Amino acid sequence: MENSIIECDHLNRFYENRYARVTAVHELCFSVNQGEFVAVVGRSGSGKSTLLNLIGGLDSPSSGSIRVLGKELGKMKSQELARHRRHAVGMIFQSFNLIPSRTALENVELALLFGGTPKGERRKLAASALDSMGLKDRMRHRPGELSGGEQQRVAIARALVNKPAILLADEPTGNLDSVTAEKILDLLAGLNRQGLTVLMVTHDADSVKKVSGRTLRLLDGRLVEDTRRSQA
Amino acid sequence: MRAFDAVALGLDNLRRTRLRTFLTTLGVVIGIGALVSMVSFGTGMQKNVSRVFYENDLFTSLIVTPRKIDPNAMMSGDLSALEQVVAPKEAALDDSALFQFRALPGVMMAYPQIQFPVKIRILGHETENQLGALPARMGEFPPYNELPHGSFFSGDGDSCLLIGQSVLKKMKWILRSGGFKAISLEDSLRGVRSIPPDSLIGQDAEIITSVMDVSSILKNPWQYMASPGRMPTAERSIRFRISGILQKTDDFHGRPFSSELIIPLGMVRHIPRFGFNNVWDLLGNKTSDESYGSIYVRVHGFEDVAPVKQAVESMGFGVFAISDQLQEIRKGFLILDTALGAVGAIALIVAALGIINTMIMSILERTREIGIMKSVGGSEAEIRLIFLTEAGVIGLLGGVFGILLGWIVTRIANAVANFYFAKEGIEHVEMFYMPLWLICGAVAFAIAVSVLAGLYPAARAAAVNPVEALRHE
Ligand SMILES: Nc1ncnc2c1ncn2[C@@H]1O[C@H](COP(=O)(O)OP(=O)(O)OP(=O)(O)O)[C@@H](O)[C@H]1O
Ligand SMILES: [Mg+2]
Numbered sequence: 001m002e003n004s005i006i007e008c009d010h011l012n013r014f015y016e017n018r019y020a021r022v023t024a025v026h027e028l029c030f031s032v033n034q035g036e037f038v039a040v041v042g043r044s045g046s047g048k049s050t051l052l053n054l055i056g057g058l059d060s061p062s063s064g065s066i067r068v069l070g071k072e073l074g075k076m077k078s079q080e081l082a083r084h085r086r087h088a089v090g091m092i093f094q095s096f097n098l099i100p101s102r103t104a105l106e107n108v109e110l111a112l113l114f115g116g117t118p119k120g121e122r123r124k125l126a127a128s129a130l131d132s133m134g135l136k137d138r139m140r141h142r143p144g145e146l147s148g149g150e151q152q153r154v155a156i157a158r159a160l161v162n163k164p165a166i167l168l169a170d171e172p173t174g175n176l177d178s179v180t181a182e183k184i185l186d187l188l189a190g191l192n193r194q195g196l197t198v199l200m201v202t203h204d205a206d207s208v209k210k211v212s213g214r215t216l217r218l219l220d221g222r223l224v225e226d227t228r229r230s231q232a
Numbered sequence: 233m234r235a236f237d238a239v240a241l242g243l244d245n246l247r248r249t250r251l252r253t254f255l256t257t258l259g260v261v262i263g264i265g266a267l268v269s270m271v272s273f274g275t276g277m278q279k280n281v282s283r284v285f286y287e288n289d290l291f292t293s294l295i296v297t298p299r300k301i302d303p304n305a306m307m308s309g310d311l312s313a314l315e316q317v318v319a320p321k322e323a324a325l326d327d328s329a330l331f332q333f334r335a336l337p338g339v340m341m342a343y344p345q346i347q348f349p350v351k352i353r354i355l356g357h358e359t360e361n362q363l364g365a366l367p368a369r370m371g372e373f374p375p376y377n378e379l380p381h382g383s384f385f386s387g388d389g390d391s392c393l394l395i396g397q398s399v400l401k402k403m404k405w406i407l408r409s410g411g412f413k414a415i416s417l418e419d420s421l422r423g424v425r426s427i428p429p430d431s432l433i434g435q436d437a438e439i440i441t442s443v444m445d446v447s448s449i450l451k452n453p454w455q456y457m458a459s460p461g462r463m464p465t466a467e468r469s470i471r472f473r474i475s476g477i478l479q480k481t482d483d484f485h486g487r488p489f490s491s492e493l494i495i496p497l498g499m500v501r502h503i504p505r506f507g508f509n510n511v512w513d514l515l516g517n518k519t520s521d522e523s524y525g526s527i528y529v530r531v532h533g534f535e536d537v538a539p540v541k542q543a544v545e546s547m548g549f550g551v552f553a554i555s556d557q558l559q560e561i562r563k564g565f566l567i568l569d570t571a572l573g574a575v576g577a578i579a580l581i582v583a584a585l586g587i588i589n590t591m592i593m594s595i596l597e598r599t600r601e602i603g604i605m606k607s608v609g610g611s612e613a614e615i616r617l618i619f620l621t622e623a624g625v626i627g628l629l630g631g632v633f634g635i636l637l638g639w640i641v642t643r644i645a646n647a648v649a650n651f652y653f654a655k656e657g658i659e660h661v662e663m664f665y666m667p668l669w670l671i672c673g674a675v676a677f678a679i680a681v682s683v684l685a686g687l688y689p690a691a692r693a694a695a696v697n698p699v700e701a702l703r704h705e
Contacts, residue, residue, distance in 0.1 A: 058702070
């Protein structure tokens with residue numbers, strides 16, 4: 001049963017100014033099925049982040065189409081895109097992107113705030129999301145008081161608290177030492193086993209081989225390799 | 233996002249930058265403080281003036297004159313208005329007119345306004361003043377219902393006299409119960425003496441008028457008919473008892489319709505005086521007792537003014553109602569309030585610029601945070617709402633504390649002003665008035681201005697590109 005959750009068709013994203021035109025993503029055609037763990041690899045500047053931002057609804061395509069959960073993102077209004085970011089996808093980043101002045105719990109709650117979840121329920125959901133990341137004792141700590149690995153787990157809790165179908169991870173282990181990176185990778189693999197579709201950008205293709213079932217390689221914005229392992 | 237959450241988030245964000253929030257809010261506080269104290273000065277003045285009107289029942293008073301005079305037309309040089317004055321009278325303002333006025337619905341009382349100069353002598357001291365007459369019923373109304381000393385006369389035929397403190401002052405008397413030590417050195421050098429009010433009440437007062445010395449005219453009538461201006465006079469005196477002392481008058485508490493020396497209306501005809509303008513009147517046996525210079529009409533309520541005025545005018549008389557002037561006075565105060573409000577508004581504009589500046593700064597600082605909010609599902613509208621709420625909270629705080637500041641400032645200004653007023657012998661005046669509408673209006677205005685100032689920064693925040701905001705440093 002092939003159930004494609006992300007479909008890109010001749011997807012382009014270029015940046016223009018008066019002097020030059022930079023193509024960040026060029027004529028991408030691929031689809032991702034529900035429950036896949038996809039590693040997106042490629043050199044710096046090859047367009048990996050741009051692709052993830054397009055799927056995440058933070059950026060809009062210059063041309064071509066991108067469908068997530070059957071809905072065309074390019075046609076969405078800003079209000080619908082916000083809904084998409086809230087419910088369809090969760091995003092984590094290399095630099096964690098937590099609000100430094102707020103506690104772990106408040107950071108996770110923020111994702112529920114925009115959904116309009118009432119305060120009491122917000123607390124409960126955020127706490128249980130952090131609990132499932134093994135951060136029960138660190139909820140009241142601010143990001144500055146947490147280790148890199150802990151911060152990234154707070155970010156994962158935040159990304160998943162709205163129960164999205166897809167997790168978009170842009171080099172989530174880039175700022176972590178190899179042992180911690182391994183742990184985060186295991187965590188993502190575990191989530192993937194529970195049915196979460198994961199797209200993970202990484203420099204280091206080898207380290208993700210054991211968890212990812214598929215590798216997309218970009219070069220100058222083009223898709224140059226798409227390999228699936230038969231047995232993940 | 234729920235409105236409550238937006239407010240909570242806004243408050244939280246403001247708390248994070250306490251000093252900056254405090255300084256920005258202080259701008260609004262000063263702006264609103266200035267606005268509120270200025271406008272409350274305007275409303276205070278208006279209230280004081282209106283109070284004088286009410287206290288003296290000017291709103292229910294009409295003055296009827298023999299002919300209709302249009303003062304505006306006369307001012308603008310319309311000679312036909314003057315002609316009306318010079319032209320022979322059609323309706324006489326006499327007793328029959330007086331009874332007609334009394335019969336009109338809505339009229340409480342009507343009596344002729346009589347005033348003529350007399351000499352008064354009390355305990356051997358003499359001065360000259362206008363003598364007025366009032367019906368005994370006026371004792372029911374302010375200011376005559378609350379005399380500081382003694383009481384109003386009870387019957388129109390009583391030989392009682394009310395005296396004002398300005399008349400006493402002309403006689404170099406100052407009302408004091410404390411004896412000589414109650415007088416300042418300056419006053420005592422001028423020969424002012426103190427007199428306890430109790431010793432004046434019940435005291436005899438002589439009213440002295442000049443009358444024509446008829447016997448000397450009869451001796452040589454032709455001489456006086458040739459030059460009617462110079463006539464022989466003789467003094468007549470009639471005794472009254474001082475029954476009460478009138479309130480002190482000052483700039484705020486004038487008594488425009490009556491004099492400082494008042495006798496019962498019924499006593500007027502017992503006072504001998506010139507009842508004519510010249511000797512020809514006397515010979516023609518025409519005395520002006522028959523018609524009056526003006527008649528005071530008091531109506532029951534403000535709503536009676538217009539119909540009574542109309543009825544009296546249709547009889548061919550002129551009517552002057554203070555309430556007509558009130559519109560003009562109100563207009564004047566509106567201009568005053570606007571001018572005062574403008575000063576405060578300028579302060580508030582400066583505060584608004586402060587808000588814009590602070591918020592743009594804070595948005596630049598929080599660009600990444602805005603990007604994060606967008607990435608977790610915050611919409612443009614929600615982010616706009618967060619920043620507008622922050623601006624609104626600044627406005628609310630600024631408004632509330634601004635009113636507090638304005639109140640403190642006006643209290644201090646009032647105390648200082650009254651300190652100097654007291655030195656000048658002016659009685660205590662509340663110069664400022666802060667009605668509920670001003671308080672609510674000022675808070676609403678502060679919020680409105682702040683939210684308006686927050687519109688542009690909020691739009692900028694909503695337009696933040698999340699990709700750029702989140703690109704790692
Ligand atoms: N706002 C922009 N204006 C112009 N060019 C841009 C802009 N954003 C991205 N680019 C260009 O698009 C290309 C792809 O950028 P992107 O960030 O997607 O690369 P990446 O694969 O994520 O690189 P890295 O591994 O270093 O994160 C780059 O050449 C970059 O310079
Ligand atoms: Mg990147």
